[in-house]
Amino acid sequence: MQNESVVLLTIVTESSIETKLIETIKAQGAQGYTITDARGEGSRGLRSGSWGEESNIRVEVLCSAAIAEKIESTVQAKFYKHFAMVMYNHPVNVLRPDKF
Amino acid sequence: MQNESVVLLTIVTESSIETKLIETIKAQGAQGYTITDARGEGSRGLRSGSWGEESNIRVEVLCSAAIAEKIESTVQAKFYKHFAMVMYNHPVNVLRPDKF
Amino acid sequence: MQNESVVLLTIVTESSIETKLIETIKAQGAQGYTITDARGEGSRGLRSGSWGEESNIRVEVLCSAAIAEKIESTVQAKFYKHFAMVMYNHPVNVLRPDKF
Amino acid sequence: MSFDPILLFFILGLLSGVVRSPLRLPPQAYELVSIILLLAIGLKGGVELSSTSFMSLLPQILVVAAMGLALPLLAFPVLKIAGRFPRADAASIAAHYGSVSVGTYAVAAAYLANLGVTFEAHMPLLLVILEVPAIIVGVWLAKGAAANGQWRSLAHEIFSGKGIVLLLGGLAIGWIAGKDGVATIEPLFFDAFKGVLALFLLEMGVITASKLGDLKKYGFFLVIFAIGMPLVSAIIGGWLGLCLSLSVGGTAMLATLAASASYIAVPAAMRISVPEANPSLSLTASLGLTFPFNVLVGIPLYLEIARWLHA
Amino acid sequence: MSFDPILLFFILGLLSGVVRSPLRLPPQAYELVSIILLLAIGLKGGVELSSTSFMSLLPQILVVAAMGLALPLLAFPVLKIAGRFPRADAASIAAHYGSVSVGTYAVAAAYLANLGVTFEAHMPLLLVILEVPAIIVGVWLAKGAAANGQWRSLAHEIFSGKGIVLLLGGLAIGWIAGKDGVATIEPLFFDAFKGVLALFLLEMGVITASKLGDLKKYGFFLVIFAIGMPLVSAIIGGWLGLCLSLSVGGTAMLATLAASASYIAVPAAMRISVPEANPSLSLTASLGLTFPFNVLVGIPLYLEIARWLHA
Amino acid sequence: MSFDPILLFFILGLLSGVVRSPLRLPPQAYELVSIILLLAIGLKGGVELSSTSFMSLLPQILVVAAMGLALPLLAFPVLKIAGRFPRADAASIAAHYGSVSVGTYAVAAAYLANLGVTFEAHMPLLLVILEVPAIIVGVWLAKGAAANGQWRSLAHEIFSGKGIVLLLGGLAIGWIAGKDGVATIEPLFFDAFKGVLALFLLEMGVITASKLGDLKKYGFFLVIFAIGMPLVSAIIGGWLGLCLSLSVGGTAMLATLAASASYIAVPAAMRISVPEANPSLSLTASLGLTFPFNVLVGIPLYLEIARWLHA
Ligand SMILES: Nc1ncnc2c1ncn2[C@@H]1O[C@H](COP(=O)(O)O)[C@@H](O)[C@H]1O
Ligand SMILES: Nc1ncnc2c1ncn2[C@@H]1O[C@H](COP(=O)(O)O)[C@@H](O)[C@H]1O
Ligand SMILES: Nc1ncnc2c1ncn2[C@@H]1O[C@H](COP(=O)(O)O)[C@@H](O)[C@H]1O
């Protein structure tokens, strides 16, 4: 395994913005993403996952640090103010880092 | 993005203790959490996720290293002996680290 | 918490190979794994999760760096060419690292 | 007078939510149940429409659409001035109350059927028509001229919304296929309807219970509004029903439609189009108060209003 | 004698589990199916209760509750002394066998109906009553005086459990609404019941197959117990049925209830209240052995016992 | 001639997919619906088989199995030479078209029933039999001698596949239980069948819409093949039906079976056994083109072919 590092960016947010969020992420140059359905609690209260309006998604993007930064700033500008959202990243070791 | 670091603590355990676990986590000062449904296998055997008693949850908490340590020790004391559980953490970069 | 470090290896791939993948992972010495259902997009196109053939799984394995490397190379040899798949790892802090 | 058992399912859900029972329909089951309900209501309306001339319904359609535009315009100043809500929140709540609730509709239809009170068969069409105008007014109230660039994407958001597609789709299928055409799918969509509605109401009870806690947070004015607005709307709806020469049952249904507040189509559309509005505020009012009020108290009352108007 | 087709679904599930077919009901579908079954059984009992006087049932209720207290007290020493299980495990298994299985109940009811054997209509009430006492005894056996602080939270755990809420809720709804009231929800809850039960048993077969592998791990004593205990319980239940002057069918049902072992309510309660007990141990016995034994062999046998007792 | 309403559900799904409505059956609900369909089709066939002698069907079974072996052998060179597909892709697509689609079968059965055209009751048996041979031929075409070590695991893969287990299991249960035995499960599996099929087709429409985009990617040849191959197969199937002295309805059904392309059993088996084949290619053809073509245009055509052959 080549140890060159790539960043894993994770965004947990409302599932109602899935389509727009994915568009935004791809527009910043991400080559892919993985989504899992989630529920949770945070500064905007309980999101129980029991029906559409109260469900979260957990989006993960493997990308270069530069793209991660672009995604973070765009997503923050577009969604952070009005939607329940947390966002974090950390470096990971991947196979074929050039893919991302 | 400010690069001050926060910790992401992950707990994989039996879904039957979800309510109690969340209470415990909040009591230690966590400001939020994210839950995804999961299945898996470990030292306590296969947990196939096929029905309530055999499902796992995967709980993620963004918090300071200090709170993570408090959560870990309390959760360990309360649940580790009798419930299927693994727990791990690693530092992540977050936007507005003071939020956690 | 002892701070000795273990690796968290994550594999996102097609759910149709779940059984074979788990066999492979255990054969390399992993003591456990956690699976969540996922969907996503990557070099092999959209995998919408809307039905069996288009669903992904997200498999996480806590293990030593050595075992992670064995898993990665075996999985890569067996599945990487023909199946939608990404694989990455990063070190984590665990309780009782000897368990993994 | 006997209490309709489907309401008992709502109460069961409510109670089990209040005592924090882990009882819940899985989200996916709740969605399946909703899909069947929406299709069934649409189908039923479509079948009836297939034996009516569309032109004869046009006056009703126009009047009802006008009501859908007017109700949020009525609610907005009350919320903004008396309730001191921020512009976006007032607009969003107003949109919820101008639109309709399919669950409330289904309970009212069952209630009237139980009593043997008939109503005009094209009510599902009016239900569909009432869903939309309030959303448009709501966005316009929230954004004013700033909304101008957005109408295309808003229109898409509204008309491709799950609720509208299923209701309209069911309506169209029923219309095309007619009574004989749908005979083979009756066992699932018509015969099992009340049972499916019972499951739906069970989960609605649980969801309502989960909203009760938030009520305190939002203060007394919201409670007044969530009860008072439906009453006012019901009188307007009932009066319009009379003007349109609807039967007693039809008048009661239109009063109920006016009184009901959306919790499916409007929240989804507002979240995207007016994201600065707090979604919890409008849902707490609509689901936590207005829905249970209408279902348990309002509907019989609106029938009385209709009877009194027709007397 | 013809084999009931719903059992064939159980066997199909079992076989497909054994050959490791990926066939499974999605967990959410299994939950939906369980919810419908529990509500339906409760409803059916409630409807019948609505035409009975509660006081006339009191003796039966008390006797059956006493049986629920006694069975785990009988099982515990066997498990602890003969089986050499740790205290917590013995207590937990005892609780499972003192309580009841709704799936087994449903199969027995279908079996008797197929044969045209009638039974007392308030059986679902006895089913609900039998769920609870064994849990209390189990916790007390496991913890003794140490349990004293916990009873409040245990009571909540038990009575807010999904199974109890749905059974009791269905019972109450059926009771209040009566036969006419529930007519509109019959297509889903009564007519489709056997089909839904078939799907439930299909998945139970798959789950049972997944438990068979664990049997080896726990040794021969558990196998003996999981077959022997139901037989002993069935005789006790049948004898009590005779004492209570139940019909042959009612006697067979009470024997079946006594013989059945819980796999929904008790595991959930024990996991929280007696976490030191190994849940896999009791589930393997209850699901992997006792359920298939009762369903395939036990029920016809218990009917024979009831006939023999009444002869 | 009236349009069957279940097709309208397919078109509704297709349209809502095309306008990118978020309408979807949850994956778990789609799976539940599929399970009910597969069991119901199997059950129906099994019940009919219980009143037939198996030996009298043997000739048909053998001929149909031979057709399942022959069709992919016919398709493969066309795909490989004319279509210039790599060996694995050509083999995989050929396997899809040699096998059958249960959804298409159900629509055809409903179509004929609507028209009052009867067909041989053991068609579900032929459906099951046709699922398998094409898979074997496909693997052999892709791997040649290299497949030799794999047959055991392939056989397991095929026969433990969800589709086959449910169809065969339903068939066996219907066969054993007979007409009277399955009476109690009829409301769910038979009466509600068309409604469940409507939900299934709704989701199939959505899935089909999502595949339409990929069509461009794969070029014109695939389009030609996905329409042309069913037509050729239908003629072969119809001709064999005539040779086997099937009724007009039975001939139309066999033509439809031949014309239909798998999208459940074969993709799953090919993914594991011939992983080097691009699954998107065969699914796009089978789901994005052949399924809608058969369902909307093909089936009536195949009935005409059957009538013409019998004329
Ligand atoms: N401290 C946290 N740790 C983990 N997840 C969180 C945290 N805070 C928020 N979340 C997740 O992010 C979603 C939105 O957060 P918020 O905008 O703070 O309400 C919540 O519903 C949680 O799923
Ligand atoms: N080595 C591991 N890697 C990833 N997940 C694990 C591992 N071990 C256990 N788990 C997860 O944690 C749950 C409980 O673990 P245990 O208590 O070891 O049975 C399992 O069901 C898995 O979901
Ligand atoms: N850049 C990425 N970030 C996150 N997940 C990805 C990424 N690329 C691919 N994936 C996931 O891995 C699966 C297979 O990837 P691929 O083989 O590239 O199609 C996709 O369906 C996604 O779920």
Ligand code: NA
């Ligand atoms: Na309204």
Ligand code: NA
């Ligand atoms: Na018992």
Ligand code: NA
């Ligand atoms: Na074919």
